Amino acid sequence: MGNDTSYTDQKFEQVGRRVRRPDGVDKVTGRAKYGADAYAPGQLVGLILRSPHAHARIKKIDISKAEKLPGVKAVVTCEDLPDLTGGNRGMMDILENCMARGRALYDGHAVAAVAAVDKTIAKQALKLIKVTYEKLPHVTDVDEAMEADAPVVQDFVFTSGVEPKPTKPSNVSGISQFGHGDVDAGFAEADVIVEKSYKTEQTHQGYIEPHACLANMSSDGSGELWVTTQGHFVFRNVCSTLLGIDIAKLKVTASEIGGGFGGKTHVWMEPVALVLSRKANRPVKLVMTRDEVFKASGPTCSTSIDVKIGAKKDGTITAASASLRYQNGAFPANWGMIGAMTAYACYDLKNVKTVGYDVLVNRPKVAAYRAPSAPMAAFGVESTMDLMAGKLGMDPVEFRIKNAAKEGTRASYGPVYGPIGIGPTLEAVKKHPHMRAKLKKNQGRGMACGFWFNFGGQTCTDLNIGIDGTVSLTVGTIDVGGSRASLSLIAAEELGIDYEQVKASVADTASLGHNDMTEGSRGTFSSGMATIFAARNAVEVMKGRAAKMWDIPVEDVVWENGGAKATGKAHSNLPPLTLKEIAAKSPQTGGPIAGHNETVADNAGVSFASHICDVEVDPETGSTRVIRYTVIQDAGKAIHPDYVEGQFQGGAAQGIGWALNEEYIYGKDGTLQNPGFLDYRIPVCSDLPFIDTEILEIPNPNHPYGVRGVGETSIVPPLAAIGNAVSNAVGVRLNHIPMSPPRILKALDEQAGG
Amino acid sequence: MSSVLVSTTINGDPIEFACPPEETLLDSLRDRVGLTGVKEGCGTGDCGSCSVTLDGRLMCSCLVLSAEVEGRQVGTVEGMVENGQLHPLQESFIDNAALQCGICTPGFLIAANALLERNPSPTEKEIRYALAGNLCRCTGYDKIVRAVQVASKEMRKKSKKTKKK
Ligand code: FES
Ligand code: FES
Numbered sequence: 001m002g003n004d005t006s007y008t009d010q011k012f013e014q015v016g017r018r019v020r021r022p023d024g025v026d027k028v029t030g031r032a033k034y035g036a037d038a039y040a041p042g043q044l045v046g047l048i049l050r051s052p053h054a055h056a057r058i059k060k061i062d063i064s065k066a067e068k069l070p071g072v073k074a075v076v077t078c079e080d081l082p083d084l085t086g087g088n089r090g091m092m093d094i095l096e097n098c099m100a101r102g103r104a105l106y107d108g109h110a111v112a113a114v115a116a117v118d119k120t121i122a123k124q125a126l127k128l129i130k131v132t133y134e135k136l137p138h139v140t141d142v143d144e145a146m147e148a149d150a151p152v153v154q155d156f157v158f159t160s161g162v163e164p165k166p167t168k169p170s171n172v173s174g175i176s177q178f179g180h181g182d183v184d185a186g187f188a189e190a191d192v193i194v195e196k197s198y199k200t201e202q203t204h205q206g207y208i209e210p211h212a213c214l215a216n217m218s219s220d221g222s223g224e225l226w227v228t229t230q231g232h233f234v235f236r237n238v239c240s241t242l243l244g245i246d247i248a249k250l251k252v253t254a255s256e257i258g259g260g261f262g263g264k265t266h267v268w269m270e271p272v273a274l275v276l277s278r279k280a281n282r283p284v285k286l287v288m289t290r291d292e293v294f295k296a297s298g299p300t301c302s303t304s305i306d307v308k309i310g311a312k313k314d315g316t317i318t319a320a321s322a323s324l325r326y327q328n329g330a331f332p333a334n335w336g337m338i339g340a341m342t343a344y345a346c347y348d349l350k351n352v353k354t355v356g357y358d359v360l361v362n363r364p365k366v367a368a369y370r371a372p373s374a375p376m377a378a379f380g381v382e383s384t385m386d387l388m389a390g391k392l393g394m395d396p397v398e399f400r401i402k403n404a405a406k407e408g409t410r411a412s413y414g415p416v417y418g419p420i421g422i423g424p425t426l427e428a429v430k431k432h433p434h435m436r437a438k439l440k441k442n443q444g445r446g447m448a449c450g451f452w453f454n455f456g457g458q459t460c461t462d463l464n465i466g467i468d469g470t471v472s473l474t475v476g477t478i479d480v481g482g483s484r485a486s487l488s489l490i491a492a493e494e495l496g497i498d499y500e501q502v503k504a505s506v507a508d509t510a511s512l513g514h515n516d517m518t519e520g521s522r523g524t525f526s527s528g529m530a531t532i533f534a535a536r537n538a539v540e541v542m543k544g545r546a547a548k549m550w551d552i553p554v555e556d557v558v559w560e561n562g563g564a565k566a567t568g569k570a571h572s573n574l575p576p577l578t579l580k581e582i583a584a585k586s587p588q589t590g591g592p593i594a595g596h597n598e599t600v601a602d603n604a605g606v607s608f609a610s611h612i613c614d615v616e617v618d619p620e621t622g623s624t625r626v627i628r629y630t631v632i633q634d635a636g637k638a639i640h641p642d643y644v645e646g647q648f649q650g651g652a653a654q655g656i657g658w659a660l661n662e663e664y665i666y667g668k669d670g671t672l673q674n675p676g677f678l679d680y681r682i683p684v685c686s687d688l689p690f691i692d693t694e695i696l697e698i699p700n701p702n703h704p705y706g707v708r709g710v711g712e713t714s715i716v717p718p719l720a721a722i723g724n725a726v727s728n729a730v731g732v733r734l735n736h737i738p739m740s741p742p743r744i745l746k747a748l749d750e751q752a753g754g
Numbered sequence: 755m756s757s758v759l760v761s762t763t764i765n766g767d768p769i770e771f772a773c774p775p776e777e778t779l780l781d782s783l784r785d786r787v788g789l790t791g792v793k794e795g796c797g798t799g800d801c802g803s804c805s806v807t808l809d810g811r812l813m814c815s816c817l818v819l820s821a822e823v824e825g826r827q828v829g830t831v832e833g834m835v836e837n838g839q840l841h842p843l844q845e846s847f848i849d850n851a852a853l854q855c856g857i858c859t860p861g862f863l864i865a866a867n868a869l870l871e872r873n874p875s876p877t878e879k880e881i882r883y884a885l886a887g888n889l890c891r892c893t894g895y896d897k898i899v900r901a902v903q904v905a906s907k908e909m910r911k912k913s914k915k916t917k918k919k
Binding site for chain 1: 774776781784789790791792793794795796797798800801803830831832834835840844847848849850851853854855856857858859860863879881882883885886887888889890891892893894895896897898899900
């Protein structure tokens with residue numbers, strides 16, 4: 001059979017079942033161990049001192065008093081983290097973000113750290129560290145940072161993607177352009193043109209578990225790290241490079257993870273814990289407070305976006321363009337580029353052009369947040385799509401259907417699509433009962449579409465068959481939301497056994513080959529693929545063992561219904577051998593039975609969603625409630641429907657928070673004003689209705705089961721869906737996210753005033 | 755600064771520990787008593803992941819000083835299993851996929867249990883308001899609310915049966 005990744009339309013026995021997850025009992029009894037739940041004998045408490053300034057030169061750090069405090073075992077600054085990056089600027093950025101080097105680049109930037117025998121002493125020690133700062137001018141707004149006289153955040157950054165090469169450093173780290181056709185000609189052809197500008201504020205992933213780790217360096221140069229992460233192999237590689245440890249000598253174990261949504265794909269503080277442990281020669285536990293999580297672990301970008309769409313009277317879009325300015329925090333990244341790629345991905349456009357700007361400001365380094373960059377671009381485009389539908393007098397769903405991308409469409413970011421789900425999700429919107437639910441006064445309905453690429457990447461999986469015929473499945477991708485259940489279902493499916501016979505677990509870095517991050521919705525896609533091939537590999541081994549047991553050629557053995565069967569008339573008297581029977585005899589037939597797979601899982605299969613949303617706006621207070629919400633998304637194939645629905649609902653809820661409430665508020669002094677859940681308000685249970693879901697299954701042609709990633713797309717449409725609903729409810733179009741009560745009231749006032 | 759000695763009852767067991775006077779119940783439960791099912795999400799009373807009961811009342815353990823629990827009854831998620839049997843809420847959370855990452859789950863279980871003890875047949879709205887002090891970032895609360903609804907039904911059935919006996 002080999003490793004053929006192409007989709008085959010097979011009947012499933014296990015896949016698609018809503019089974020109980022293997023980590024369920026541990027998680028409802030409090031037994032599951034998360035980042036902060038590990039303890040080592042002799043462990044110290046680590047704490048980090050952070051800059052109170054948005055931008056400042058660090059003239060001096062005096063740690064002498066802190067070091068002398070009884071109970072303090074180590075104090076570190078950037079001096080203890082020498083540059084071992086060999087000129088790799090990306091690595092250097094991670095290091096500098098972990099610990100400032102001469103300059104504090106944002107409010108909350110780490111400047112020193114301590115390890116002490118208990119929290120009380122560690123806190124005292126932080127107070128004894130004297131840092132002399134010289135404040136520098138700062139900038140926190142994306143548009144202001146692009147102005148010629150803006151303070152320069154990083155003097156090594158020159159704008160890339162422009163000719164001739166700039167000679168002066170700039171806050172614009174890169175400009176990237178996508179599209180095809182001739183937009184000027186396209187706009188000239190248009191009967192109607194709509195142009196609008198938008199802003200979105202910065203939000204945080206808001207995982208409930210703060211970053212936490214337990215570092216344990218030995219004096220022989222080897223070490224162990226227990227950490228909450230979306231990718232322990234990548235964390236191992238980064239920490240090894242930054243600290244000069246051999247990769248094989250640093251064992252990283254991933255704890256259960258209390259949410260990540262992209263935020264735990266980045267190394268924020270683990271090298272500091274390791275270096276504290278190395279200096280103190282004791283284990284060090286380092287846990288961020290919520291305040292630190294907000295200030296110093298990456299939120300998503302704030303943005304400023306201009307959108308222009310031209311269309312014929314019949315609703316055909318003739319041209320579309322967008323300029324997208326994304327703020328990346330204090331370190332260069334390419335979030336603006338990604339925004340520019342995703343902006344028009346839902347549509348089949350003859351002439352399209354998007355330009356992404358990546359901009360530095362004095363804010364924390366931006367991190368991935370679920371379909372990173374796509375929600376903001378979709379807010380601009382999907383709001384403008386509704387405006388255009390209004391101008392044309394067309395139904396917004398019909399207008400989108402008319403222009404939707406389909407198989408064979410050249411995407412605005414380059415590739416040509418295979419079978420995709422945007423059209424089907426829109427058709428499903430039309431049919432959905434939600435569209436016919438009655439609306440009352442001050443209520444409005446909106447819809448919007450969203451796209452995400454999905455990602456595959458390096459994956460490695462082991463499958464070991466026990467002597468009793470039970471199966472341990474060992475994967476290297478972190479389980480962020482039930483993937484161990486899904487992967488067990490896949491293994492059971494391939495082997496032809498029951499789900500209950502399989503137990504999946506996530507291996508540490510010493511037990512399995514490299515696996516990339518669990519990001520880009522790749523967990524179930526890529527580890528699922530590797531699990532299929534590992535299981536098929538094991539089946540081959542078992543066929544050989546059965547042949548041996550029967551003493552017949554292996555060519556005469558097939559695998560059916562969880563066991564080996566001898567084919568051909570000559571063997572018609574041989575009863576099939578079950579997996580259990582083959583496993584029981586394995587010591588005599590050649591030893592342990594295992595299957596392995598190492599792969600780079602490509603072609604993750606793009607994903608599309610359409611959301612419908614009803615809101616009620618209180619014109620007195622400007623507050624908005626979501627009263628009905630429906631997510632329709634293509635999953636390719638839902639391995640475990642409960643957790644697919646869960647991803648749909650969770651992403652929608654995050655999008656609702658982003659649309660209505662959540663925002664980083666910076667003061668004039670460049671410091672964050674609301675680093676806590678009280679003032680940075682994420683949706684609570686009483687804010688939301690039930691979130692209806694509809695799973696479409698348009699198979700990914702490049703996965704044996706047709707799986708597409710499902711984790712991220714659901715956060716893309718809500719911003720625009722809610723904006724469109726608000727506009728339909730009270731007649732004001734909000735172009736600034738979040739649509740918080742003051743912004744809505746202001747818009748209503750302006751409307752009333754004419 | 756000397757430690758205080760605290761004698762208290764946790765999940766029915768008599769427990770004694772010494773801690774600094776300013777230490778929170780959350781820190782003592784986790785670092786001294788070993789009950790790490792109690793989670794810290796914020797430390798400021800805003801997320802509910804540290805929820806415990808104190809003499810039967812729902813509390814954020816990050817807002818309680820350990821010294822205050824002297825002589826009182828503390829309940830944590832670790833105490834919900836009775837005679838080796840999962841509590842109906844625990845069963846329902848697993849069956850209804852009410853957890854994704856699960857970090858918020860202990861807090862939700864404690865809060866939901868406190869609700870059902872007070873009000874065995876809450877409406878959806880009552881559930882949503884009773885759980886509004888607990889943050890979950892993964893689920894959008896949909897499956898959590900449903901899990902509580904299913905559990906409350908189960909528990910009512912059970913209590914009818916035991917009453918009949
Ligand atoms: S940790 Fe106590 S409420 Fe968040
Ligand atoms: S399940 Fe992750 S926070 Fe609730």
